[in-house]
Amino acid sequence: MRDYPLIDCTKKYHSIMVFDKNKNVLVHRWYPFVEGYSKEFIEDILQELPFIPQCAMEPFCGSGTTPVELQNHGIRCYSFEVSPFMHLLAKVKLERTYDEAILKSYRDKVAEALSNPENDIRSLEAIPFGDTVVKKNGLSKWNFHDTSLDGILDIRHAIRTKVEDERYKNLFTIALASIILQTSNMFRNGKCLSYKKGWSDRIIARNEVHNLFLEKIDTVIAEDVRILTEQSSDIHNSEICNLGDVRKNIDKVPDNSLDLIITSPPYLNSRDYTDIYMLELKVLELVNSHEDLQALRKSTIRSHVQVKYSDINPIDNSRLKQCLKDMKKSDAKSWNSDILNMICGYFEDMQLLFSEFAKKMRSGGVIYFNVANSAYFGVEVPVDYIIGDIAEDCGFTVREIRKARDLKTSPQQSGLVGKLRESVLVIDKI
Ligand SMILES: C[S@@+](CC[C@H](N)C(=O)[O-])C[C@H]1O[C@@H](n2cnc3c(N)ncnc32)[C@H](O)[C@@H]1O
Known part of the structure; x- marks a missing residue:
């Protein structure tokens, strides 16, 4: 378990890690998305890379910022999205044959x-x-x-x-x-x-x-x-966005094919995207019953408590185990085991993903992973460091963790923990 270099990049990142910058940008402005970064984040990465990527992946496509921008640069990108609404949005933005x-x-x-x-x-x-x-x-x-x-x-x-x-x-x-x-x-x-x-x-x-x-x-x-x-003669449709749970569909990506992964998974913040986009899902008839809704929630990364899971053991990570221990000691009134299960499930999902990334990425490839820390029962979970450990256990090397912004804690946690770091992990496959 290493102590990774933590670099303060707040000056560079504080404005580009929010979708707001895309509000008036060609195609990106078709639908205002709150939980994404701007196209500048992708451009910044492409500028700093010492090579021209041939094949990339975005496992959590959201509104499609990553694949759309990579497509604009002629870079092929496999992308995955579980929400049928977000998937439709990305598909529409990736289409380049409109007249x-x-x-x-x-x-x-x-x-x-x-x-x-x-x-x-x-x-x-x-x-x-x-x-x-x-x-x-x-x-x-x-x-x-x-x-x-x-x-x-x-x-x-x-x-x-x-x-x-x-x-x-x-x-x-x-x-x-x-x-x-x-x-x-x-x-x-x-x-x-x-x-x-x-x-x-x-x-x-x-x-x-x-x-x-x-x-x-x-x-x-x-x-x-x-x-x-x-x-239209310059930019062509690239890889389509795949609809479904990336944990089950990542096999569509050939082994040793990727030299770049850029993503921002759901944060460990109990936010259920199904709830936030419920009106769109219902009105567009993408979700038509309680069963549809439950099935969709079950296919999402375990970052919320809308699905009840039986007890999940933590992955073998001492930072995570220490957090769980501290939480169990806490006398916070809202203590509940669903949250602990969510935390364990989240890192189990991350471990599964990084073991897949290791197969799909060729050596020399780089991962840019945008996450944020969380706090429950007065204990801060260093999500970025734990994900760094998971990546290293899967054979990657964490080059650095870039601090992007400070996020506010929830009202229940403010006073118990300070601001929460949002960061970008830069991870190499040597
Ligand atoms: C933080 S957002 C991604 C934002 C995206 N990078 C952007 O800028 O638009 C996370 C996305 O992951 C999706 N998601 C959650 N669980 C998933 C899963 N198991 N497979 C694929 N996508 C998933 C959510 O629906 C959400 O759209």
Whole structure:
């Protein structure tokens, strides 16, 4: 167990480790993603590498920043994503064969359908699954007012019936996804969705919902497709993003093929991406039952407590074992064994992944691994150091740990532990 060089890179990284910088960037701006880094992080890595990578991997694709940027540089990238919504988003952003004129003709067909919506849209389009989607007897809160939901269902119906080409169907679906939260009664509040202030009086008319959608197509999407059409001879579709649990699908990557891995796995912070993107998953009919939901949660990395696991033994790591011991000693009121199981499951997942990375990466390859430390029951878990140990146990060498930012602790932990380090591990396969 080594003491890895810890380098302060906060100056360089503090602004590029957030998606915000992508907000106005071609293609990346199609859907605002909160939990990702910016394209500058990828560019910075490509600049510092002493070689031109031939084949890369992003095991936790999210909104697709890594594969999209690598594709822009002509670098092949295998990517994996378990959430069908994130997968669709990455797929749409990786597609490079859009055509301005075709986009316009589908846009006009959809706009025409929306100008004369069906009277009884709910007989044609199913209401998204769930008990709290719209107002009904006995509910005190609901996700969408009727007018918003009908406006959304009109758009979903128009896309389904008027857009034959799968690529444009997907593109329009992402445009719809980008207005779902805005037209709902909810907002993303860290780890969950909460109700907006004054939501009950904030009614959006059905045609206002249509207008928001068409505006999205007419502005950012049309502008970017025009630029992509001009670029299309230079940039080609590279590897597609694979839908599914990377722990089960990584075999799709040939052994000894990778010279670069860039990723940011779910942090060990009890955040369940399924919860945060629940409205998109439901409205786009990507999750249609409690069984679908549970199956999706079970396929995610064990970084949250939404799935109950039977007791998991910790991997053989003294830093981890010390943390667990300290937590068990703590008298914190919220002590619960689900959290300890989550922590053990998380590192077991990391161990499995790094043993696969070791097979897939050729010598000379580099891994950039963006993680953050966590705190539970007043004990800080040095996630970056433990992952460094796991990587070294699998035959890699940790070159350095770069401190990227200080993150705030949760309200329960503040006062017990200080700020939590977010870092980038740079790991070599010698
Ligand atoms: C921190 S985000 C990745 C952000 C991404 N680097 C970006 O900048 O957009 C982590 C992603 O991992 C995905 N994920 C969680 N468990 C997974 C699994 N078992 N296999 C593949 N993806 C998974 C989540 O759905 C989420 O989109």
